[in-house]
Every structure is written in structure tokens, then in C-alpha cells.
Amino acid sequence: MVENTGISDIVKDENLVYQKTKVLTDKVMHYCPGCGHGTAHRLIAEVIEEMDIQAGTIGVTPVGCAVLMYNYLDIDMQEAAHGRAPAVATAIKRLMPDKYVFTYQGDGDLAAIGTAETIHACNRGENIAVFFINNGIYGMTGGQMAPTTLSGMKSSTSPYGRDVQMMGNPLKMTELVAQLPGTWYVTRQAVHTPASVRKAKKAIRQAFENQKLKKGLSLVEIVSNCNSGWKMSPVEANKWMVENMFPFYPPGDIKLEGKMVGKE
Amino acid sequence: MVENTGISDIVKDENLVYQKTKVLTDKVMHYCPGCGHGTAHRLIAEVIEEMDIQAGTIGVTPVGCAVLMYNYLDIDMQEAAHGRAPAVATAIKRLMPDKYVFTYQGDGDLAAIGTAETIHACNRGENIAVFFINNGIYGMTGGQMAPTTLSGMKSSTSPYGRDVQMMGNPLKMTELVAQLPGTWYVTRQAVHTPASVRKAKKAIRQAFENQKLKKGLSLVEIVSNCNSGWKMSPVEANKWMVENMFPFYPPGDIKLEGKMVGKE
Amino acid sequence: MAKSKGSIIVDKERCKGCEICVLACPTGVISLAREVNSKGYHFAYMENPEACTGCTNCAVVCPDGVITVYRKKVNA
Amino acid sequence: MAKSKGSIIVDKERCKGCEICVLACPTGVISLAREVNSKGYHFAYMENPEACTGCTNCAVVCPDGVITVYRKKVNA
Amino acid sequence: MKELKLMKGNEAIAEAAIRAGADAYFGYPITPQSEILEYLMAEKPHERTGMVVLQAESEIAAINMVYGGAACGRKVITSSSSPGISLKQEGLSYIAGSELPCVVVNVVRGGPGLGTIQPAQSDYFQAVKGGGHGDYRLIVLAPQSVQEMADFVDLGFELAFKYRNPLMILTDGALGQMMEKVWLQEQKPRMKTFPEWATTGKTPDRERNIITSLDLDSAEQEKFNMKIQEKYRKMEAEEVRFETTDTEDAEYLLVAYGTSARICQKSVRLARDKGIKAGLLRPVTLFPFPKKILSELAGKVRGILTVEMSTGQMVEDVRLAVEGKVQVEHYGRMGGIIPSPEDIVDALGKNFLK
Amino acid sequence: MKELKLMKGNEAIAEAAIRAGADAYFGYPITPQSEILEYLMAEKPHERTGMVVLQAESEIAAINMVYGGAACGRKVITSSSSPGISLKQEGLSYIAGSELPCVVVNVVRGGPGLGTIQPAQSDYFQAVKGGGHGDYRLIVLAPQSVQEMADFVDLGFELAFKYRNPLMILTDGALGQMMEKVWLQEQKPRMKTFPEWATTGKTPDRERNIITSLDLDSAEQEKFNMKIQEKYRKMEAEEVRFETTDTEDAEYLLVAYGTSARICQKSVRLARDKGIKAGLLRPVTLFPFPKKILSELAGKVRGILTVEMSTGQMVEDVRLAVEGKVQVEHYGRMGGIIPSPEDIVDALGKNFLK
Amino acid sequence: MTEEIIIAGFGGQGVLSMGKILAYSGIMQDQEVSWMPSYGPEMRGGTANVTVILSDEPISSPIINRFDTAIILNQQSMDKFEGSVKAGGLLLYDGNGITRHPERKDIRVYRVDAAEEAAKMESARIFNMIVLGGFLKVKPLVKIENVRKGIAESLPERHHGLIPLNEKAVLRGMEIVKQVFEPETK
Amino acid sequence: MTEEIIIAGFGGQGVLSMGKILAYSGIMQDQEVSWMPSYGPEMRGGTANVTVILSDEPISSPIINRFDTAIILNQQSMDKFEGSVKAGGLLLYDGNGITRHPERKDIRVYRVDAAEEAAKMESARIFNMIVLGGFLKVKPLVKIENVRKGIAESLPERHHGLIPLNEKAVLRGMEIVKQVFEPETK
């Protein structure tokens, strides 16, 4: 496996500064090259390792590209019906309040079919973490329009671009749930650059740590590319994301410790 | 029928200043004495009469105490499944864009089971009117807790008062949908006094008029008593409503012509 | 000065005796009857008919829409 | 002044050639290979190994977590 | 020590759930079963046993909460009535497909659609053939008294866990709303250890547990389908429950479950008073269905009449069991109307004695 | 003039809907049927015919949009695949209970639960017995080719409107995904007048129209139940559709629908090549089910084998029709696996010729 | 012995709890009992009724259309249930608000003016116990000590102070009930 | 005549559209055709395959496990489908990226180095047409004029300018295809 030893005396156990966490299994992820799902999975796994809560964590996977997340994280997981992960996680947390419980959901899952479950878990203030991967599209089923698809953006069910008049507005679910008293921490992140990855990881960690406080739900949105759905190369897709998604879905904290961050 | 003629020369056709609109049928409404549903129905009927749009209006009734509204309004109506009235109305309006289409929904219907349909019809900006009767309880099924039940408020499923920690927060659905770009007019009204009734009627009229603009959805919340569910006399119930519901659900306009009213 | 005098008609069989109109009347015209109608409700009636100005307040708040209002200008 | 020298190991069979790491490396260490792995992907490799500082940027952005990073302090 | 109470069927289910050591109830109000949630809320089971009771935002949320709780190896129960049960069909299919145990109560009302809120038995097909997608079965228990409403909760959990399968208590508005006396069992402690497949947190001593119904590989999915079919065959071999009344010498057999069965008991007596040798077979498990006894009885009687508060659903299972050996007819009432014992005797007469 | 195309079954349904003059499609993506919505969106039917096409927020929203549109007397269609169809069960029961016409397409995949995305026929019970609550029936058409995928849309609307009843096209992932040649009918104009029961706005010349499935009065609800049962009996009398292959002299009868029926056609030939006199009955309408012909054929053959991509569902209807006259066995594959013609001949042999 | 009873009136008259006490009293003397309310959208002022069956043997159908006894507390219930009393059966009613008195000639008719009496006793809440007393006078199905136990069982603990008042009401009902019609015995 | 073909490779190699053109060509000469893709979560870089059947009679099963011809365009597909060619059948493959060459001794094996050729022709998009040409050389199932029609029908109008290039690629494939194994005829 060692292909590029470079300077062979650097590659030594004592010099190791980064390697795949043990909380990720060895299974090759089925995601398209450059898809943000992989990075998001890894960050969650790293946080679980760092907090040493592998035995203390139950994850809930969505229906979406991340449906098979349970193949990659070495923790107990449940696969929820499309959109219902927050309801599933509610039950887990209520029955095992000392566990760390998270859902991992796409934008179709969380903001279309699962709208009611999302809003109500947030509103009840369930002490769980919700990781919300917003790639503006239904990745798994072949790139259909999602609630978060931008105005004018093409998808397989908006082949001429999203016509807001006909198809409705893109939905900022994250801003919406931040309005609810049951959410404690709401933030929007990305994973396309080293800096953004490091910030996103902090946010994920925060969402786990918050569960100890029992003050409500933490939601971390991760704006991500679906290069397949967008029909671009991964690198192009990340660029497009920065130029088009970020203006509408700006990364940054929205609600901290139960309070909205600097209202506009 | 004429019981209290008072001064018999007053009671003459030419002196008639108020009588039940023809758009209401003669059927006695099944509501409990003093229930706001009756008043709300009447106002809608009066607006339809005044706008002369009996043939131009299709209404959608909910599952809730108002399920039988179709017995009282002399217009074409559809009875939707619990919570799905906004989806039903979406189809009607899209197929008959020149008709006036409204839904009439309780708080359980609109803000619990129907959350997704409510949010998405609002977000798509369907050109319909939604009349939302918020009585803080599930009236029809016998007074269970609704999403809008106040903190500490008793109901048959919160017999010791709503415990927010356990049962979640009361949900301000109206404020929430006002955040969505698809809503054009969002207001909260009541029908417990002559003045409030007159204002509520104006709001209802506005919601109908707005449909001509094709600028989005109008939602009129009417805070109302469910004296049966609250286990009070109608008069007590209205008093309790003013003292307890209004502080949390303050009457007033929330969004006018697509813009939030005076942000706090 | 022209004043208004009014009168209301309550459809007593349809009245549910909720008392909302009683509260709404600015001039204290309405009370609930001692008797009940066939549904068992103490129905509303004009206890002080002379006081009625025909302002329609009672009718607009009546949940069951059972009040009809008449008004006439009279010279005071 | 103490400087860092680094080296990365790419698990070439698991690399999907997405090029994200290439963009993320501040010192231009990484390129995609001309050859493909058994999955048909042009995998990443250290084209300029001397330039690697072991900053881990490449590894933290790699969606497939296939990069291992080593770093050693060296005297400049 | 058992305790004697006068209770509604709905209340009996709720109290029985607490006493069975249930870990959680998730539900949404709907007539005629809202008393289950109401009773639980009034009883503060979080204080009595630590049981979690939560009013969900919808039936769909409730059934998916059941999924989440059951996947933790917990005893979880939900209840609803016909329209609400329809909404749970996707969730039920997921629960069956993930092999999770749970108890689901359907207090049936008249349908289709919003229908009436009066008692009916028109959700038999949905319960027994699988209202959700894919090949799966629920174990279905049909109580006929408030006592059984209580008893079947504990039995339900036992069977559900034994087979890792969702179980339905199929009852109706009459049994839910009526009060009868009921002997309640003693409080069982809640479970302290959980099945080894449950998602309770991956400890170093075991592989991680995954609860899913997905298998993208058709061959694997087929294997799974065959595995659960095995389970259903085992239920058919071992779990069939039924009751017979006066079948030894019966010339005409009534077949009925739940409320209808109860009424038929009286019909049997009325018929015998008139000299008609009637008997009754009451399936207690609707799946697995008592095929064998039916097939046996079919060889002995001159006619079979099924009595259902529906247009005729169980009658198909009776016909399938009887395989043409004897004429099978159906008598039903709909829309919330409960047949009287006399009506049933008349129907017997009209079908077989004219 | 008809037009020849090479199309996926899903695309054929979409194009056929436009050409049938459908007024609206409401749906939510799910494999293996997302091409229906995608094709429609690409075709801009709002420009071609004025047809409304809307991607709903969920299957539940979609079926309730269908309700709203159908109640306006419009031709409305929706489609989904197994889990999504489960979510539509409440809505379907409402549509049936309100006597509304519409077409619902189920492109079945392997279940239960999330299952596989490969073709299956395991939603037969759900489609035919009523997956929703209450006594109601869907008319169910089972196409076996891309041509029929197209043809049955128009036929579906015709029958749905004739009976004021929801109709399901029960197909599978294989037929949805495969391309074949298809002759498309000419564009039909959209309706200009609407049924008199529709909510099109109460004009002074008529009473108001109310679309509801509620009747709080049990006696009235029972009358309604009897009325729709009448309708179902009429369908059974008049709308049964089936096809036979080589049944005249058949000693062994295969019974299969849809994809399985198509494969069985080859099996019949293979069997005859081996000297086994096989024939095929293919039900085209699954409800109403071709009972009569089956009962007739049952008297003539030595054995019946049903072939389904399921663990055996239609086999029950076959047994009910046959009433024990002849042995009925089932051969099935599951989880997305399609049986081969040879497998079926083997199964015939194993069951009847050993 | 099986006695099938319908109790019908307005919601709020204590119809359901009267039935419940009757049922509990039956249990206290080891009978089989069933109590089946009409149910529906709870709407104040609507009608309420309950079918109570007391029997020495298991009860088959809890919902029946013909009754041994009808206890009728308003006009609507009179209109609805007068006809469903079995020939030879009993109809007991409170005359308050009754505009059309019972007309059947094949049943025994009794009247107990419980509303009036309750007003005199200054407690509207014991109205239903007065009616119950009237009924038990005519048909002494359950022993008075069992009624006492029934009241105790069916009242929440915190209302046990009211037991004596309730008992008094039952006894009062027994005093004031009066027969208004007796069919000719053929 | 019935020919059952599997075409398998990476997503993006034009596997599906090659199958579609083949199917359309069949239609153009009045054959029955079916085209059945493997489908699933669309994931870039995953494998893609399609079963195409051309026949003079109605096609029963569109999904089959054994094929007259396998056209194989990467190693994974080689591993998966080499075994499913019927004895005496045909396996055609592109050698690019193939690490384990076909080993069956009971089938005819042909090779068409289309990737290399497409690179030479400076158009990666016609890769699949070169393969098609190779196949049609070995099995001339459809006439070349029908292939032309098939290309025209299956390409969107706006790409019709590319028809000549596609045709050229088909012809080129016919030239460069070469047999690498012929089983002994018994």
C-alpha cells in the first residue's frame, strides 16, 4: 500500500499525525468521487473517537445517498424510513437518555417528506443532534429537485431550471427551525476546504457535547456538493457551491445557546 | 319566531340591518354553545356573499370539529383527510386557478399531522387562503393536547398541565410560516367581541381578495375558544382566552404584502 | 338630533344560550330566558327592548348567527 | 528555526481521484496519476514529495479518508 | 395478586401496557381509542414504572418512534384507529422488514375514508394480508372482551419478542369504549437486559448492531424473504389460537372473531333453542389463522356462516381453509352497526335452511 | 395517427398520460419510477396540453392532491413505488370512500421495508384486497409490456370515471425501466365539461356539491357500504379482463400476471417442447379477478401453478376461484429476482410430474 | 337474570356516571356487567346515552337495540328510545323539560322528578343519583349496600366525602318515584 | 432469431446509449426489442450494464442471466459476466484497463481496443460506437443503414450534426475488431 514513501524516515509510527479513525470501518464508501457525504461521515466518526463514546452513541441513517452509512461507522445504527429519522431518534433518546443520539439526513429527507418530523422534534427540544447534508438535490434517486434546490437550478425534475412560480421557493429549513424554542444550537457549515472541514468538525463536536446539557436539539447543516446530480466534476461542483449555494445558504452560526445570532 | 318585537314598527323589512347571510344554510350547526367555529364560518360566508363569489369558491374542510362545515356553507366543498387540506387545496387551485380556494383548519390539523403540507403549501406560495382556527386543543376528539396548547395548560392528554420538558413547546405556526417567502399575508385575529369580529372579517376578505394578485398564500389565524375542551362556560372561556392565549398568540398582522410587520 | 332605535329577533329554537351576545350588547338589552328551548338551552331575549340601538353587535358575535337586527332613525 | 517535513500515504486502491486533495494542498504536493486503479480512478500521489509539510490539509478534506499523514520536525 | 376493576377496553389496554412492563407508548389521538393515551397520561407511568409516554405529531411519527424504540430492544406499543392505521402501513412494513417486535392496537371504526367512528371489523384484510408493501405478516390477535384487551397486551409482547415480529391487536370501537370487569395482572418489572440484536451502544465485546430493512442485493433480499417466511410457517405451526363453542355435534358452524364472536355465542344458544344444531369457531389469532380445525370441522358440518362487521373479508380465509368441502356464506353489517344475535340466526336460516 | 417509439415503461406511462388528456400529475420521486415525473417535467405538458405537473413534498401530499383534483372532476394520475404506495393508503381509502376516479401507478420493488429497488410483485394483496382501512376495492390493471403501460393509462381513466373509483396500474421495476417499442395513441383533448358531482363552483342552477367520505350515521354509512359493494359486483360482472395461451388442450395451467405472465409465455412453449401440455391464464384485471374462467379451467386441468415474484399472494385468489377442484401450487422468486422460463418449467415438473 | 338498560339524556346530566355506578354495584354482587356509551365528537349540550347490562351469565352483545328498561332524561331521548323498550318493560323518566309524555300502552311507566328534587336539595350534581334511586325502587336489581360500594369505587378518592350525600339522593329517589302507567295484564 | 446481449462497463462509457442505438436499429428493421438497464442509486463511477434483446418474435423475459453475447468494457464487468455467456457464445471486450483477460474455452472471444482508438480519433464520446461497430462486424444482426437510423432516432435533434462522426466510429470499430480465441468445434 505504501506508494509514496517520500522520505522514508518520515513515515514512521512516531511521526503519524493523521490517519483514518478506527470508528470508520474499512469498507469503501459507495459515494461518488468528491462527494461531501464521505467527509461528513468521517468527521462524525472522528468526534465519536475523540469523545470516546463509541459505546455511547446510536446513529440514525436516512433514506438518501447516506442510507448505507451504517456500513461505514462502527457504531450501533438504525436505518429510518424516508424523512422519519427525527421521530426514530426521539424514541431512542427518550428510552436511553444517556446515549448520544444523532440523525444524519439529506435535504429531501429532512426538508420535504420529513418536514413534520423535523419541525416537531425541534419544537419538542429533543436532546439529539441532527446532521443535515444539504446538497440542493435528491442525490440517491438520480438528481431530482429538492426543497432546497436553488431558484433557476437544473435537476432531473426541473430540467429547465427551478421555476419558483411553478415549483415553489427554495426552503431554508435551518433558519426556520432556529425560530423554534426547542433548538439550542443551529449552525450551517461546509466541508469543501481544510478550514471549513475543521470548523464543521467543531460544530459536530458541539452538537454531541450539547446533549449533556439537555437544553434542546442541535442541528448542523452541512452544505455539500452532489457532483453527480449537478453533473459537474467534484472540483467544479465545490466551486459552483461556493458561488451559488453559499449566497443563499451562507455558512455560519445561526443560533447559539438557544439565542439567535445577531439578527439582521 | 318573532318573540321580542319590542317596538313593532321597527321590525320591518326596510329597517333590516343584519341578518344571516344566504351563503349559510339553514342547518343548525353542531358546535357547542359559544364556540368560535360558528362565528368564523359565518364571516367566511358573509365575505363570499359580499364578494358575490358563491359560484367561484371551493372550500376545503379539515378533520376536526369543523369537519361538517360543508353542511353549513352553501358552496362546493371537499372534506380533506386530517392535516392534508393544503395539499387538497393546492390541486384545486392549480386546476382551477380562477376559483377562490380556501382551507379551514384546526390547530391539530394544521400544526400537528399537517405540518408538512402547511409548510410546503406556504413555501410554494399557493394562491389560496388558509383559515386557521387555533383553540389550543383537539376539540373534536375530546380535548387532547394540541401543538398550540399553552405551557401548563390542561387537556385530556396533559391532565396535569402541559409539561414543556416532556411534551414539547407550544408551536407558533403562524409566525413560522410568515418567515416563508411564499406567504403574502399572515395575520392573527379573534372573534370574541364585536370589534374583533369586524376586524377578523376584514382579514378574511383580504385573504380572498389577495387571490386575485397571485402573489402567494394568505393565512388568517383565528384564536378561538374551545369551551368544551377547556371545561369552561363560553363566557369564561373567552375571558380565559384573552388572559392566557393572547399573551402568547397576540392578535395582529404579522405579514402584509409579503413583508414582515415591524420586526421586534 | 336623530337617534337610532333598534330591535332584534332571536331565533329562539336555534339559540344555544351561550351568553356571548349578552356580554356584547353595549346597552344591556339581552338576557337569557329562564325557560329552555326544546334543546334544553336558556335562549337569549330582549330584556330591555327600549335600550336597543340596533348596533348589531350582538348579531355579529353570535356564533350561531341566530340574531336578526332592525334599526330605525327616530327623532330624539 | 524548526521546520516541519511531511509525507503522505494515499491508499491508492481506495482513492477515487476526486482531486479535492490536490486543490487543498498549500504546497502543491499532490497530483493525480496517469494510471488508474482497479476501479478505473486516476489516484492521487505525491508528485512533489519534498514540498510536503505534513499540514494534514489533504487528509482532512479527503472524502474517502484515504490519506495518512506523517510529520517530523527538522532543522531548517 | 390480581386486581378487579371496571374499565373501558381502551383503559384496560393502557393499564395492561404499564403492568406488562412496557417501556414506551407513542400515539396520536383518534376516536374511538383516544382513552388509551389519555389514561396513560393520567396515570403518570413515568413515575409508576419509568415508562415513556409521548403524544406524537402524527400516526406516522408514532409508528416510526415505535421503530426507534423497538430497535433498542424495548417493549413499545402504539395504538390508533382505522385511518391512522392506514398511515402506519409504511412504518409497519419497515418494522416487519427489520424484524422488530412491537404491539400495535387497531380499534377499528367504520370505513372507508373518514367513515364513521362506530365499531367495525373492516380492516381484517389490512391486518392479516399486509396493508403495507412487500411480503410480510403481522401476528394478529382478536380480543372479544375487556379482559382479553388487557391480557393480549402481555401475550402480544411475548409473541412479538419470541418471533421478532410486529403484532397487532385487532379490536373495535365497541370493545374499546365499553366497560366490563377485568382482572388485572400484577406489575411486571421492566426489562433490564435487552436482546443481543438491539442497538444499545456498540461495546468492545461485540460487533455493531444495525437495524435495517434494506438489502440492495436481490439474492440477499430473497434470502431474507425466505427467512421471514420460515418464521411465518413456524407461527402457523405453533401459535394458532382459537375457541370452539358447541362444535362437537354442530351441523352448522358460525365463524366469527372479536365482538362478532361474542354475539355469535348467543346466536348459538338461540339457534339451539330453535332446534338448529349450531356451533361456533372463534379464531383468536387471525394470523396465524386456524386453518386446520376449520378444515376438520368443514368435513363434519352442513354449512358455514362467517359473521363479520364488514362486507366479508375473513370469509376468504375460511374458504381457503375449507377448500370447497362445504358451502361457506357470509353475513355482515357495516358502517358501525353491530349485528344482533337474532339477525345472525335469521341469516343462518336464510342461507342454509330454506 | 399512432406514433412508434422506443421507450421505457415509465416514460410510456408519462407520455400516455399527456396523450390521454390527463389534467394533472402529482408525485414524489422514488426508484424505480422517477422517470415518470422526470419525463413529464421535460415534456412541459403545461405547454403541450395545459396539464398540471407538480412534484409534491411527499407521497402523502401527492395522493391528497390527487383527491383534490379528482374531486374537481379532473383526470388526475399519480405514481410511486412500494414504500410510497404504503404511505398513500389512507388517501386511497378516502378516494374510494368519496367515490373519486383517479389512476395510481405502483411500480413495485422488493419489500418489505426499504427492501431492494429491483422488480417484484409483492404488493398484490395491498392492491387487490385493500391496503387501506375499510371495505373498498381498487380496480387493478396489470400490464405486461411497455405497450400496455401506455395503453392502460387511457383505459384506466375510462374505467375510473365509469365507476367513480380509484384504479391502480400494478406494474414493476422491470416494466418501468425497460425499453420496448410502443405505439402511442393520438393526443386526446382535455375534458371541457365535468361530471355533475364535481366541485366546480356552486352555480345557482344546482345544489352544492360535497365530496366527503364521512357519515356519522351508521345506518347511512352502511347504505354507502352496500352501494359501493354493488359497484364492485358490477365490475366483477362486466370488467373482467384476461388472456389465455394454449389453454384449449392444457393439462397444466400456469397463472401469472404482468412480468411473470410474459415469462410464462415462454415457459409454456418450453414445456410443450418437452411434451408437457401447459397453458397460461394471464389475469389482466387483478380486481375484478377472472374467477369464472379459472373455475372453468380448473375443471379441465390436472394442476395449476401460479407464478409470482412474491412468496405467494395471487395464489389465494386462484384457490378461491378453484374451490378445491384441482391442486393449486405456487412458484415465486423474491427480492428483485425474476424467474427464468426454465425455472418455471422445472417448478411445474416438481409440483405435478414427480 | 339479565337486565338490559338504556340511560339517555343531555350531556352533563351524569348519565354516564350513573351507568357506571350501576355497573359497579353489579360487580360488587358478582354479576357480569357491561357499560357501553354512545360516543362521538364530544359536543357540549349534545345527547349522551349509555347501555348498561347486568347479568348472571357472560354478556354477549354490549350493544343492543331493545331494552328491559329505558331511563329517559330529556325530550330528544324520549323521542328516540320510547319505542325501543321491550313489551312489558319499564320506562322511567324525569318530567322536567318533557313536552310529550310517554304514550306506549304495553310498558310500565314511572316518573321521578329528580331535577326538581335536586334543586330542592341544592345540589345539581346528585340529580343522577336521585334517578338511580327511583329506578332501584322499581327494580331492586342491586342491593343498597352494593350501590354504596359502587359509588365509592366509581368516585375518585378525593370525592369520597360526597358518598353520604349521594346515598341520601338514592334514598330520596326511592321515595319520590311514582308510577304513571301500568299496562293491562292479559 | 433471438439475440440476447449484455453490455457492461463503467458509468459514463456510453453503455446505455449503445444499447439504445442497437435496440432502435432493431426496431428499424421491424424486430421486437427490449432494453433493460441495471438500475439503482445513480453513483458516478459505478458500474453500468444493459441487457438488449433483439428478436423476430415477442420477447418474454427482459431480464436474463445467460447471454448470447457479452460486451465487456472493464475488469469488474469481466469478472461478473464472463461466466454468463452461453457455451458457443461471444465475448467482446476492450482491453483497456483489463488485468485479467477472458479465460473461457467454450466461447468465441473478440477484442476491440475502442478506448485507444477513440483517443486517436480525438473524441471520447464515440468510444461506444467503435465498440458497437466491432460487435456488428462479428455479428451483423442489424443492417448498417438501420444503425444509421437508430443513431438518428436516439440522438436528440440538436446533436444530429454528430451522426456522421458516429457512423464513422462504427465503421472504424468494424475494422479494428480482432478475434483472440475460437473454441474447438466438437
Ligand SMILES: Cc1ncc(C[n+]2csc(CCOP(=O)(O)OP(=O)(O)O)c2C)c(N)n1
Ligand atoms: C417513502 C419513500 N419515498 C421516496 C423514496 C425514494 N427516495 C430515496 S432517497 C430520496 C431522496 C434523497 O435525497 P436527499 O434526502 O436529499 O439525500 P441525498 O441522496 O441527496 O443525500 C428519495 C426521494 C423512498 N425510499 N421512500
Ligand SMILES: Cc1ncc(C[n+]2csc(CCOP(=O)(O)OP(=O)(O)O)c2C)c(N)n1
Ligand atoms: C389520520 C387521522 N388521525 C387522527 C384523527 C382523529 N382526529 C379527528 S379531529 C382531530 C383533531 C382535531 O383538532 P383540531 O384540528 O385542533 O380541530 P378542532 O376540533 O379543535 O377544531 C383528530 C386527532 C383522524 N380523523 N384521522
Ligand code: SF4
Ligand atoms: S449522488 Fe450526489 S450525494 Fe449521492 S454520492 Fe453521488 S455526489 Fe454524493
Ligand code: SF4
Ligand atoms: S368541542 Fe370545542 S371546538 Fe368543538 S364545537 Fe365544542 S367548543 Fe367548539
Ligand code: SF4
Ligand atoms: S350569542 Fe347567539 S346563540 Fe349565544 S346566547 Fe346569544 S343569541 Fe343565543
Ligand code: SF4
Ligand atoms: S343591536 Fe346592539 S343594542 Fe341592540 S341588542 Fe344587539 S347589541 Fe344590544
Ligand code: SF4
Ligand atoms: S481527496 Fe482523497 S479520494 Fe480524492 S483524489 Fe485525493 S486522495 Fe483521492
Ligand code: SF4
Ligand atoms: S500534508 Fe499538507 S503539504 Fe503534505 S500533501 Fe497534504 S496538504 Fe500537502
Ligand SMILES: [Mg+2]
Ligand atoms: Mg440531497
Ligand SMILES: [Mg+2]
Ligand atoms: Mg383545535
